[in-house]
Amino acid sequence: xxxxxxxxxxxxxxxxxxxxxxxxxxxxxxxxxxxxxxxxxxxxxxxxxxxxxxxxxxxxxxxxxxxxxxxxxxxxxxxxxxxxxxxxxxxxxxxxxxxxxxxxxxxxxxxxxxxxxxxxxxxxxxxxxxxxxxxxxxxxxxxxxxxxxxxxxxxxxxxxxxxxxxxxxxxxxxxxxxxxxxxxxxxx
Amino acid sequence: xxxxxxxxxxxxxxxxxxxxxxxxxxxxxxxxxxxxxxxxxxxxxxxxxxxxxxxxxxxxxxxxxxxxxxxxxxxxxxxxxxxxxxxxxxxxxxxxxxxxxxxxxxxxxxxxxxxxxxxxxxxxxxxxxxxxxxxxxxxxxxxxxxxxxxxxxxxxxxxxxxxxxxxxxxxxxxxxxxxxxxxxxxxxxxxxxxxxxxxxxxxxxxxxxxxxxxxxxxxxxxxxxxxxxxxxxxxxxxxxxxxxxxxxxxxxxxxxxxxxxxxxxxxxxxxxxxxxxxxxxxxxxxxxxxxxxxxxxxxxxxxxxxxxxxxxxxxxxxxxxxxxxxxxxxxxxxxxxxxxxxxxxxxxxxxxxxxxxxxxxxxxxxxxxxx
Numbered sequence: 004x005x006x007x008x009x010x011x012x013x014x015x016x017x018x019x020x021x022x023x024x025x026x027x028x029x030x031x032x033x034x035x036x037x038x039x040x041x042x043x044x045x046x047x048x049x050x051x052x053x054x055x056x057x058x059x060x061x062x063x064x065x066x067x068x069x070x071x072x073x074x075x076x077x078x079x080x081x082x083x084x085x086x087x088x089x090x091x092x093x094x095x096x097x098x099x100x101x102x103x104x105x106x107x108x109x110x111x112x113x114x115x116x117x118x119x120x121x122x123x124x125x126x127x128x129x130x131x132x133x134x135x136x137x138x139x140x141x142x143x144x145x146x147x148x149x150x151x152x153x154x155x156x157x158x159x160x161x162x163x164x165x166x167x168x169x170x171x172x173x174x175x176x177x178x179x180x181x182x183x184x185x186x187x188x189x190x191x
Numbered sequence: 192x193x194x195x196x197x198x199x200x201x202x203x204x205x206x207x208x209x210x211x212x213x214x215x216x217x218x219x220x221x222x223x224x225x226x227x228x229x230x231x232x233x234x235x236x237x238x239x240x241x242x243x244x245x246x247x248x249x250x251x252x253x254x255x256x257x258x259x260x261x262x263x264x265x266x267x268x269x270x271x272x273x274x275x276x277x278x279x280x281x282x283x284x285x286x287x288x289x290x291x292x293x294x295x296x297x298x299x300x301x302x303x304x305x306x307x308x309x310x311x312x313x314x315x316x317x318x319x320x321x322x323x324x325x326x327x328x329x330x331x332x333x334x335x336x337x338x339x340x341x342x343x344x345x346x347x348x349x350x351x352x353x354x355x356x357x358x359x360x361x362x363x364x365x366x367x368x369x370x371x372x373x374x375x376x377x378x379x380x381x382x383x384x385x386x387x388x389x390x391x392x393x394x395x396x397x398x399x400x401x402x403x404x405x406x407x408x409x410x411x412x413x414x415x416x417x418x419x420x421x422x423x424x425x426x427x428x429x430x431x432x433x434x435x436x437x438x439x440x441x442x443x444x445x446x447x448x449x450x451x452x453x454x455x456x457x458x459x460x461x462x463x464x465x466x467x468x469x470x471x472x473x474x475x476x477x478x479x480x481x482x483x484x485x486x487x488x489x490x491x492x493x494x495x496x497x498x499x500x501x502x503x504x505x506x507x508x509x510x511x512x513x514x515x516x517x518x519x520x521x522x523x524x525x526x527x528x529x530x531x532x533x534x535x536x537x538x539x540x541x542x543x544x545x546x547x548x549x550x551x552x553x554x555x556x557x558x559x560x561x562x
Contacts, residue, residue, distance in 0.1 A: 020249050026257045030266055033258075037267070042284050047269040055254045062250055121243065128244040148245040173195040180237055187240075 010076050014065040017058075028058070032077055036084045043088060053091075057083040060111075060118040074109050082108040086115060124187070131182040139175035146172055197227075201234050347382045347390040352557040359439035359478035360407060361487070362550040363424065363510060364527050365417035367409035369393065370510055371477030371554050372492050373400050378556035381407060386445045386548045389413070393554075397517045402463065403492055404505060404513050407554070420530040421546040422479075425486040426508045428455065428465075435467055437491055438544065439478030440553040447544055448475075450500075452488075457503040458495065464505045465489060471502045477554060480504045485535035485543055 016024020033054055040050040057080050064070055064079075085108060132140050138160060145151045145159065157168035203209050204217050221228045261267040283290075348354065358375030360383060362368065369383060376395055383393045391411035398405040429452055436449040450469025457464025467480060471494055480489040489504030514527055535543045 020246075020253055022253050022257055025253055026261065029254075029257050029261060033261070033267055044285060051258060051269075055251065055258070058254055059247060059250060062246075066246075121247070124240060125244055125247050128240060147241045148248055150245075169199070170195060173198050177194065177198065180234075183237065183240070184233075 013076065014061075017062050018066050025058070028061075028076060028080075029054075032080045035077070035081060039081070039084065040088055044092065045088065049088070049091075053084050053087050054080075056087055056118070059121075060114055063118060063121060064114055078109055079111070082111045083115065086111050127186045128183060131179055131186065134182060135175065135179055138171075139178065142168075142172055143175050143179060197230070198234070201227075201231050202238070204231070205235055205238060347392060348555065348557055349380075349559075352378075352380070352559050354555055354557045357440065357474055357553060357555045358476040359474065359491075360552045360554045361477075361479040362417065362420055362552075363406075363514070363529055365420055366526070367391075367414055367416060368527055369407040369409065369552060369554075370490060370513075371405050371407060372490065372505075373398050373403045373405045374492075375477045375554050376405050376407075376556045378558040380558075381554055381556045383407065383409060383552040383554050384440075385552055396521075397513065399513055399516070402505065402509050402513060404490065404509060406513065406517060417550065419534070420550055421533065421535045421543075422481065422485045422487055422550070423530045423533040424507050424510055425482070425488050426511060428506065429482055429488050431455065434483045435469065435480050435488065436483075436540070436544075437469065437471070437475065437478050437480045438548060438551045439471070439475035439491065440551075441472035441474035443553070445548055445551060445553075446475075450502075453501075457505075458493065461503075463509055464492065464503045467491075467502050467504055468500050469502060470500060479547075479551060481543075481547070483540075485533040485538075485547070 013024045013028055017028065033050075036054045036057070037047070037050040040053060041047075045053075060083050061076070061079060132143070135143070142156065142160060145156050146153070151159075153165040153169050153172075156172075157163075157165045160168065160171075162168040162171065200217065204214065209217065221231055258267065262269055355378040356375055358371055360369040360371035360375070363370050376398060381393050381395060382390050384390050391409045391414050393407040393409050393411075396406050396408045431452055431454070433452045434449065435451055436447065438445055438447055440446065448469045448471065450467050452465060453468040454466035456462050457466055465488075467489075471491055475491050476493075478491045479487045480491050482488050487507050489507050490510070491502060491504045493503045495501040495503075511529070514529065518527070535546055538546075
């Protein structure tokens with residue numbers, strides 16, 4: 004019971020992007036995942052990528068309103084990593100011997116599907132921001148990602164006042180929206 | 192400009208930062224104008240997307256920094272500093288299947304090859320080996336004196352004689368004087384054969400059974416005297432462990448063997464001989480024993496039957512004694528001149544053997560048949 008409460012606290016920390024909670028989850032699970040990847044033709048970099056993808060999947064799951072913790076974090080993370088890695092191996096055309104050690108895993112297919120969609124959207128947004136050019140990119144990132152106030156941004160980017168910065172921001176935003184939806188609607 | 196104003200309004204509406212009055216008015220406007228409603232929906236979606244993007248980006252940054260932090264602290268190991276054992280295990284895991292396949296192919300190949308060898312090997316092979324064993328066994332019985340019985344009759348050997356023993360001999364004077372063991376010459380006459388297979392008649396001119404040494408003289412017109420011998424004969428004794436080599440005729444071909452001086456005295460403390468360690472066989476008797484500078488230090492004579500690799504050689508100074516003894520009793524041999532210096536001292540072993548081989552002979556002794 005106590006362990007379950009601890010896990011709930013950790014997950015809340017993850018949703019809040021609390022680095023202490025993330026570090027705890029990392030410490031408890033990373034080496035297991037790394038061993039799995041290394042034992043299955045993977046490298047240290049592969050292990051790092053796969054584990055971080057799994058953390059993002061866990062984050063999305065924990066954030067969703069319908070979230071119910073049906074298993075331990077360890078089991079969930081391991082299941083996701085395993086699934087992700089086997090998929091990547093298949094894409095590379097490599098085969099893997101059916102695992103003889105039947106570790107406890109859970110169904111993560113649906114979560115991964117959502118995660119993949121999110122990843123695609125993330126890529127579209129990143130590309131749109133990338134093709135936006137400066138200073139629009141930095142300006143929008145400062146407002147929407149770093150969540151800075153308009154006055155602070157105005158000072159940082161050398162605008163005479165917050166209103167000027169705001170105007171500039173909206174101009175950039177309109178361009179970004181155009182770029183984003185051009186890609187996004189194709190994807191739909 | 193109008194668009195920007197509208198966008199700002201929509202964002203304020205979605206943020207919830209509108210005043211209640213303004214909000215009611217805007218909602219009314221949205222209801223009546225589908226274009227505005229469309230824009231609101233679209234912007235809401237967009238804001239959600241950018242929010243997701245920002246969350247992911249921040250999370251990724253945190254994950255990266257946590258990761259690097261843990262690597263620094265040593266909670267996470269990444270390459271480089273991992274122990275060799277880990278790498279070996281990793282390699283093993285990586286190539287486990289390949290190794291397995293290779294090993295089974297090797298195994299199957301080995302089985303097939305051994306099967307084929309067994310199948311195609313002539314059946315009489317084992318018989319030959321046995322015969323050989325028997326011959327060797329017989330020889331070992333007569334081993335104390337290492338003479339090998341000959342079965343063949345050769346051209347220069349008189350027709351009505353029986354070959355008794357064979358052994359080795361070497362020149363002490365280029366004019367045709369040879370030294371060998373007395374036990375090699377169990378008979379009334381002898382022929383000697385050089386390493387090229389040429390036969391010469393020889394006469395026994397002195398034999399000392401006590402010392403087990405004998406001197407032969409080649410008496411054959413075909414023999415061409417050698418002007419100078421490549422080796423010398425050492426008067427003084429040598430040190431334990433000194434590297435030695437020998438040439439002899441345990442078979443029809445000249446055979447090389449090497450070893451070292453293992454004891455300063457011979458069998459039962461005999462001071463006239465020494466013990467050397469090398470592999471010698473019947474027929475090696477009478478062969479020269481050289482040190483690595485190419486000096487003859489002894490005449491290989493016997494081996495101990497009860498031990499492996501224990502061979503005795505008569506010390507070379509006995510040759511001088513024998514020759515002096517001969518000179519005293521027979522004035523016709525005053526002219527024997529022993530080689531005093533070795534010309535092969537700093538040559539490689541292969542070159543030494545090439546030069547020395549011509550001076551080492553196969554001795555075949557015979558007796559007249561009793562009729």
